[in-house]
Every structure is written in structure tokens, then in C-alpha cells.
Amino acid sequence: MTDTCHSSGAVTTTLPSGGVVALVGNSNVGKTTLFNALSGARQQIGNWPGTTVEVARADWRPAGAPRALTLLDLPGTASLSPVSPDEQLTRDLVLDSAPGQRPDVVVAVLDASNLARCLYLLAELREAPQRIVVVLTMTDVASARGMDIDPDALARATGASVVVVLDPRRRDSVSGVGAAVAAALENPLPAPRPRPFAVDADPLAVDDDRFAWIQAALDSSTHQHPSGSTWSDRIDRVATAPVLGPLLFLALMWAVFVVTTTVAAPLQDALDSLVAGPVSAAAAALLGAVGLSGTAVEGFVVDGLVAGVGMLLTFVPLMALMFLLLSLLESSGYMARAAVVTDRAMRAIGLPGRAFLPLIVGFGCNVPAISATRVLPDARQRLLTALLVPFTACSARLTVFVLVGATFFGSNAGHVVFGMYVLSILLVVGVGFLLRATLWRTMGTDPLVIDLPAYHLPLPRQVAFVTWGRVRAFLRTAGGIIVATVAVVWALSNVPAPGAAGSLGDVPVEDSVFAATAEAVAPVFAPAGFGDWHATSALMVGFVAKEAVISSWAQTYSAQEPADPGDPGDLGDAVRADFVASSGGHPTAAVLAFLVFLLAYTPCVATLAALRREVGTRWMLASIAISGTTAWLLAVAVFQVGRLLG
């Protein structure tokens, strides 16, 4: 090595006098461990001149070498196409320097368990005339994964001597490196690997040549046992398969909803009894003790807050269990596979592959999902996806399904909720297909690849943290919405409708403005079997936010019942009786139609605001029309078919 100074940009590539050996390799391949084992305690660490890049150097005299050498531990780099100052320095020293100013020997440290990735760096190194010694680390990990590597074959394929280091921490294990370096120093500079492309060739052609070289080296020097595939690979053969994948996804979601509704049901019943009985009685007694018995305040507290908020609280165990199970699926890495399954379904009907990103977000909440449509590059794709997002069953709607399902369908509630979830997916696909076939026939689709993470065992602490965070956040936000809607519903329930008997604060709820408004709209839902003002009022409140559906429902029934707080009645029986009446004796079909309408019509005003922001007022109104029409047609179809069958 000539003791000269060479500059490349701001970096001074001054190498020490005498022989220089540079260790290069990807990060975390054992390069620094090898450096420590070779150099012992004789190392100096400092910034490379002209840079802030830290480089360790040490004197090293391997056995058989004619003189002492300087050993450099260069920064880890995946390739010699630098994206950081560290990688730039490595490139400057081993590739861009004039041939006489490069290290005498480059030791390329390759992780055998990740050989293909590491060979890219070697392919680049071999494009310059330099002595290269390959050190293979982590061969034990590669063996455990079913990969055998033949070092001699690898040496022939790459044109570099190959040394296997079983444990780079032990000096006796690394002795072969010194011998290989000493031998390399005796040889003249080898010819570089022939390149069929010019220096300024198309990057794609350059990479093609390198990867073909890597694949050929792998084919001639490695053998992968079939049993060596990872657990993730084996599970994915089922989880992402075209037919079994969707079936597994549906089976898992079915299990989530069935377990949620059956396991948590006893707890919900116990809490319901507590809120409807002692809590309501205690609230009434407390208000009576301060002289507010029979006043509007008692109506607001007992019939409004306790009935509305209390009803929601009784379902906390169900929500917590559902969030827990979904968190388990997410933390295990399974939900990423569900994304693949969804993507394939979208692609099959010609929807843009990337559209599934916001749609998956929509199953958590529609509002951010509308914002997430920005990931789509095409304005028409953004619009189409934004119109589909409201059909995804967000967590607020799932909660209402669980509540209504548990009230009406008992042990079959899980099946009903699962059915709503599946219907939500079918609606996205079906409406998407219809819109695509009519309004967006010329829209292209962008291809998409998903890099899946490996499966792993969920960490209990993390799952508990996520579950608690979701329950707390839901209750906090829903609590605010519910208290506000309870107040509005209570106020409207205490204002007499025009021409009705009673006075402000002293009017039966069925004669109030609230009931009269719902009564005026109710006939629209008569063909769907729930043309009753109670159900209609719940849907009107649900237009604002789905979280408030159950509380307002409970509120109107509670206000209608006798004011004996010790006997608050059975909300389920009362609601069922109204469904029996409105459906002409087909309550099950009517409730199912009601749930379908809840699923398909506008999710909430927050979603409308997001839609207006993203696609404008005209398309926001179109979304209301599309969702409302779809919801009504489906609800009528479900009821009419159910009535005929039942």
C-alpha cells in the first residue's frame, strides 16, 4: 500500500502506511465481534479524518503474514450505493479510491443465514480489482433454518477465498481468517468480475447482472432442506392461500364474535341487573332526599344518564373481550395476512389494490380511513374508495351489533354479529364492483406487494395495554357523545309536539317533539318491518354517532315506563314487543333488517365531515344517498325475505 493521500469529495481517504486490511459487511453480521477477536485490546477508535464517521483501527499481525498490518473496522453497509455518510466512507475507501490506494485485502463478513442479501455487497466489491477474503458467520443459524452452504463451492462461484467462522468471539475460531489474509497478500490483485454493462448503464441492467450472479452463486453453493422453512412460511401456505386464506380469516372472525358474546354475556347480565336495579334506585333515592323527586332533574338523571350511560357500561366486558381478541390477532402478525386476503378479493373484482389500506383502517374507524384514501395516487381511486369506506363495519357499529345481538338473539348473538361483519365485506366488494362497472370503467389498478412480518407470540403486557387503551378511549369519546345526545334527547322529549297535550317538562314522551319527529319519518321504514318511532329515533340519533344508538333507545323506553325505580322493567322485552307490533309478527326478520340498515347507512357526522374535506360537498351528499339507498333496499329485502321464510 502506498502512503498517499486521496480525496473524494470532503472525505480524506488517507490510509495508514504499511498493509491495510478492511473489514466490510452489512450491519449485525458479527463484523465488529470479529474485529475485536482479531485485534484484541490493541484498538483505537476515532473519527475518520474529514468525517464524523467513527472507525476502529488496530495493529494486527496474522500468523504467516510477512509484516504487521493495520486492521480497519469500516461502518456496516448493505451495499456500496451509499445512503448515509457511514456508507459513503466505506464506498470511498474500498471502491472509489485509485487502485493503489485501496486496502490491500478486503475481508467481507457475510451472514450465512441471510446470504443472498449479503452477497449483493460482495457482488459490488468483486467489480473492482482487489483481494477479497469472505468470512461466513452464523452458519449455525443457517443450518437451523435448513440451509447447507458449501464454502468451497461458494469460493469457486465468487472468486474469493471463503473462511467459515463458527464463533467470532473466540480467537481460536478466527485463526483461519489470518491465514487466508496472509495467503491473499501473497497473490497479485485478481481481475474484477466481468461486467456486461457500462459504468453509466441503466441501474436496472446493473442490478439484473448482480442478482443473476448472486442467484448463480446461491444455486451452486447452497442447499435448502424442505423442512427448513420457517413456521411463518408454513402457516402462510394456508393463511394466504387463495381459497383457504379467506376461509381461515372468516373462521377466525367468527370465533372472535362468538367467544365475545358467549363468554362475556353472564358478566353483562350481572352489570345490567346492577344498573337497572340498585343504581337507578339509589340515584332516585338520592334525588328524592334532596327534594328533587318527580322533577325534570330526576327524569334527566334517572331516565337519561343512568339509563343511557348505564346501558353502555353494562357492555364494557363484551367490548373489552372483543378488543382483546382482535389485539391478539394483530399482535401475532395474523392481521397482516388478512390484508393479503382482502387485497386479493379487491383485485379479483378490479378495484385498486391499494384501496384496501384505507378500507382496513375503516374497520377500526371510518374517519381516519377517509383521510387514509390519500395514499391512492389517482383522484378517481380516492373518490371510489372514500365512497366505500362508510360500508366498513367500524368498531362503534360492531359494538352496537354486539349490544343488539345480545339483547335479541341470546346465544346466537355471535353468529349474528359475524354475519354483519361478513355482510360489511360483501357490501364493500359489491358496491365497489357496481360503481366500478358504471362510473369508473376506465380506471386502472396499481399493483401492490405486501412485505409480511413473521408471526410471533403476542406479548401479554402489550396486548393488555392495547386492549385497555381502546376500551378507555372508546368510553371516553363515546361517553362525551352519549352525555350530549342524552341531554338533547331528554330536552326534545320534554317539549310537547305542536297540538299535543301537556306542557314543557310535563309531557309523555310519545307526545313530545322527539317522538313526533321520529313518528313522521317512521313510515319510510314500514316496508323493512321497523316503522316504529322508537327504532326510527335510534336511527336518527345513530346518524350523529352510532355510539349513542343504544343509550337513546334505552332512554326513550325508560322514560315511557312507570316511575318506580325499583322496577325499571325489561328493555329487551319492551323493544321486542314494539318490533313484534311493527313487523306484523315477524320480529326476528325486522331486527335483522334493522341491523342491516344500521350497518349500511351513514356511519356518523364525523365521517361526513371527513368526506366533505376529502371529496367535496357534492360527493359527500352522493355518499349519503348511496349509503341510505343501499341500506333501505337491503333492509327491505332482508325483512321481506325473512317474513316469507319465517
Next chain:
Amino acid sequence: MTPPAASPTRAVLAAIEAGTPTLADIARHTGLDRGVVAMAVNRLVQTGLLDAETMTAGCPPDGCGSCASGVADRPGCGAATLSASRGGPVLVSLSVRRR
């Protein structure tokens, strides 16, 4: 197993354009080593032929802005960046950049 493609990078790009959904599937279809496919995708992203995007599917522990289940002004699902408190696997989606 398909024989390895003569033009690996182009084969990977073609598989992505054809809608092959995962890196494992691309490796199967092209006959390339899974590691070669992963590195080829990295290079395609570096050279600007592919877009890589971290997906924010699922809800973060603290919810997200404007969501009935969330807290405003926090990165989260659907947000531009991942929640700092998020754990678990992260999806990366890759798509061919229009030329």
C-alpha cells in the same frame, strides 16, 4: 419450482405488476431465492422504481384523531406516521411507481 429468471430484477418487477401479493409468492413465481427477491425489492425502492409505504392498519393503543374510539392529534391508524406507542408487526406495502 420455476427456474430462476435470467433477468431477476425485471422478473421481480413483472411479478409485482402482475399482482403477486407477497415476497414469498414472488420468490415462488420467479424461482429466485427469497433473499434475492427481498434485496431486489430494496434496490427497486432505492432506484425509485418502487414506492414503499409503511401501513398503519389497525388502531394504535391511544386511538387516533377524529375517531370515535380515539384521541385527536395523535399519529395512529390512517395517520401519516405510526403511533410512537404502537407495538407489534408493521406492514410495508410496495407499489410500482408510474413512469
